[in-house]
Amino acid sequence: MRPSIILFAIVILAASVQARASDTGSVHIKNATVITISGDELENTDVVVENGIIRAIGQNLATPRNAAVVDAAGMYLMPGIIDAHSHLAITRGVNEATHPVTAEVSMYDVINPNDVGIYRALAGGVTTIHTMHGSANVIGGQGATLKLHYGADAADMRFAGAPRTIKFALGENPTRVHGQGSNVQPRTRMGVEQIVREHFDQAIEYREKRTRYEQAKALHERNPRRNPAPEPVARNIRLDVLADIIDGTILVHCHSYRSDEILMLMRVFNDYGIKNYTFQHANEAFKVAPELKANGAHTSIFADWWAYKFEVYYSTPYNAAILNRYGVVNSINSDSPEVIRHLNHEAAKTVKYGGVTHNEALRMITLNPAIQLGIDHLVGSVEVGKQADLSLWSAHPLSIYAINEMTFVDGVRRFDREADGDDQRLQVSVTETYDSMAEFEAGRHHDACMEDVWLFFGEQNSSAQHQLNSRFNGIQQLNGHLH
Numbered sequence: 153m154r155p156s157i158i159l160f161a162i163v164i165l166a167a168s169v170q171a172r173a174s175d176t177g178s179v180h181i182k183n184a185t186v187i188t189i190s191g192d193e194l195e196n197t198d199v200v201v202e203n204g205i206i207r208a209i210g211q212n213l214a215t216p217r218n219a220a221v222v223d224a225a226g227m228y229l230m231p232g233i234i235d236a237h238s239h240l241a242i243t244r245g246v247n248e249a250t251h252p253v254t255a256e257v258s259m260y261d262v263i264n265p266n267d268v269g270i271y272r273a274l275a276g277g278v279t280t281i282h283t284m285h286g287s288a289n290v291i292g293g294q295g296a297t298l299k300l301h302y303g304a305d306a307a308d309m310r311f312a313g314a315p316r317t318i319k320f321a322l323g324e325n326p327t328r329v330h331g332q333g334s335n336v337q338p339r340t341r342m343g344v345e346q347i348v349r350e351h352f353d354q355a356i357e358y359r360e361k362r363t364r365y366e367q368a369k370a371l372h373e374r375n376p377r378r379n380p381a382p383e384p385v386a387r388n389i390r391l392d393v394l395a396d397i398i399d400g401t402i403l404v405h406c407h408s409y410r411s412d413e414i415l416m417l418m419r420v421f422n423d424y425g426i427k428n429y430t431f432q433h434a435n436e437a438f439k440v441a442p443e444l445k446a447n448g449a450h451t452s453i454f455a456d457w458w459a460y461k462f463e464v465y466y467s468t469p470y471n472a473a474i475l476n477r478y479g480v481v482n483s484i485n486s487d488s489p490e491v492i493r494h495l496n497h498e499a500a501k502t503v504k505y506g507g508v509t510h511n512e513a514l515r516m517i518t519l520n521p522a523i524q525l526g527i528d529h530l531v532g533s534v535e536v537g538k539q540a541d542l543s544l545w546s547a548h549p550l551s552i553y554a555i556n557e558m559t560f561v562d563g564v565r566r567f568d569r570e571a572d573g574d575d576q577r578l579q580v581s582v583t584e585t586y587d588s589m590a591e592f593e594a595g596r597h598h599d600a601c602m603e604d605v606w607l608f609f610g611e612q613n614s615s616a617q618h619q620l621n622s623r624f625n626g627i628q629q630l631n632g633h634l635h
Contacts, residue, residue, distance in 0.1 A: 177204035177540065177563030180215040184224035184544065189231055189511065189519050190533035199229060201540040204562035209536055220565070222558065228548055230514060231533050232279025232541035232559065233495050236405070236452040236521035237432050237485035239603065240281055240492065241267045241298065241309070246603040247286035248293055252330045252338060252347050255318060255393035257293035259283050263306040266578045269489040270302040274567040276493035277543030277556040280311060282525055284432075287321035287407035287601035288329045290338060290347040294318050294393065295405065297525050299541075299561050303578045315526035318397065320348070320406035321601070322413040323463050329605055345416055352424050355394035361385045397426060403526055404429040405452070407601055409463045411436040418447045430524045432485070435467040441478035450524045451475055452483040455501040472516065473506020483521035487601065500550040510550055 179201045186194040186209065200208040202216050215221055239246050243264040248254040263283070273281065279300055285293035297314035322344055331339030338344045368382035396402045404421075408414050408431045421429060430450040431437060435458055437444060437451045444451065453475075458467035468474075475482040484499050486492035499513045522532030531541045540563040547554040559567035 175564040176218065178202045178216055178219040179222060179540070179560065179563055179565070180213070180219045181222045181224050181229055181542070181544065184227050184229040186534055187228060187230040187511070187514060187549070188534040189515055190535055193511075199534065199540075199542070201542075201560070201563040204540055204564070206534065206536050206538050206540050209534065222544070224544055226546075227557065228545040228554070229534065230277075230543055230545065230549055231518040231531065232543050232561065233277045233517045234280045234282075234483075234521040234525070234532060235273070235278055235486050235492055235495060235517075236282045236430070236483045236524050237487045238273075238281040238283050238492060239286070239487070239601070240269045240273060240489055241265065241283055246601075247288040247605045249286075249288035249329055249605045252289050252326060252336065253291040253351050253390065253394075254285075254289050254293055255291050255397075256389040257285070259285060259293060259296040260310065263296060263298065263309060265301065265304050265306050265309055268302075268577050268579075269492075270300050271567070271576045272489070273492045274300050274302060274559045274561075275556060275569070276495060277545070277549070277559055278492055278495065279541035279543070279559060279561045279566075280522075280525075280527070280531060281492070282317065282405070282521070284317075284405060284601075285319040286603060286605065287319065287325040288605045289319075290321060290326045290330075290344050291351065291394070292319035292321060294402070297527065300559075300566060301561065302566065302576075311527060313527070313530060316396070316402045317405055317525065318393065318402050320404055320417070322406060322408045322417065323410060324461060325407065325602060341413060341416075344413075345420060348417070348420055349423075351391075351394055352398060352420075355391045355398060358385075358388055358391040359395040362387070398424050400425075400427060403524075405432050405524075406430070407432050409433055409435045410466075411439040414440055414449075415443060418443065418449060422447070428526075433464075433487075435464050435471065437480070438468060438471045438474040441475050441480055444475070444480045445478045450481040450483075450520075452485045452521065452524060454487070455484050455498040456505070469501060469505035472502040473508050476502070476506070476508050476512055476516075481520050481523050482516060483524055484516045485521070496545075496549040496554065497552065500552070503550065510548070513550060 181199045183196055186197045186199060197211060198213040199206060200213050241264050243262045248257045281298050282295055283298055284295045295317035297311040298309045299311050301309050326344060327338050327340060330336050338347050362385045365382050365385040371379040372381050397404060406417060414431055414437060427448060430452050432452050434451045434453050453471055456469040458464045472482055486495055495517045499517045502508045502513045519528060519532035522528040530539050540560055542560040543556055544558040545554045545556055557569045558565055
């Protein structure tokens, strides 16, 4: 393809993105079956959106001035899907694996709004993602809650009003990376717990010293003669973040698998008064569902993925249904740039395995992850006053035949199956064809939480990771033969 043609294509696509970005976010969706999630399913119903906010829900509503009109007769309208565990839109920054605790780093610093995976997620009805640090460290970096604005400015993707989050990790990943890889604590699961306790204690001591210093400094500045200058206590961003976790202003999302480790971290959090947290993956959460409920802990799990490493062998597709039965706020996540395209199918598996209701299944990819991210007052259900993050489907979203036709973020149509071009990439390579750029594997084929980790270590660990991947591929092939 000639460079001039490619430049023309880039200009056209950029203009298209800008046109959508300048949309006021006003739309009148008519005659849909509205799946509200928080209430009843409403047939032949209109939803009126003005300036990105749902203003009215009912029948035969008036169309506001300058609002686009969408005839959704025979279609299903639901809240935009929310993925509580993603690594999309990151530019080479999934893991800062140089220390067991890296709370000072933030995923907001490495957001790439031109990642074509964002568009693919929008095509699957996803409107919000929680992009997280990887699981190389016991306490990793801070997460980023993002609205999916493909091709927009990175700052515009930040979900305004979303609480801060941070990634923790238990089990094999941090022990292999730091104990086996660098010969530092943690080498065992016992060491993981002590890393958390030690650094929480340091944060408490730091916060007390820093507070006393700032108070003494203020007194000195007001009256230098009476109050001597205090000895400075330097700011430590890492410890500031850990202190904020203890104070309850940062939500913890913890990579976990085994039930004993889940119980361990709940005990640790109880000791430090930490209340709001979510266990990610949590394959053995079904074993401790009553304890999770009693502690107010949430879970965000795979529908049916396991056996890709030793600590993930004891699993069941009934995990979600059991957690739901005990009243645990549970979500279904992707942790994959491919699975995120069909999270509705992942939710449908909970109906098959455990018999949850259709509304409960869809709640696991809408309102429940919104609760876990602290944004349920803004999104996650179709209600008057909430932000208009919506997806429009050709059939009931849990049907294998359902196709997402349109996705709205703040009332702006960010995906339109009929109107969008065949090639929506914003970054086009002169040397590569569309087919080569578009290829990606279906399903999950590696641990996305460990991306980039082995770049930090030598050839020995790269070889170990190669052996691990080979073992994983062997398990996948075996499972394929068994099925």
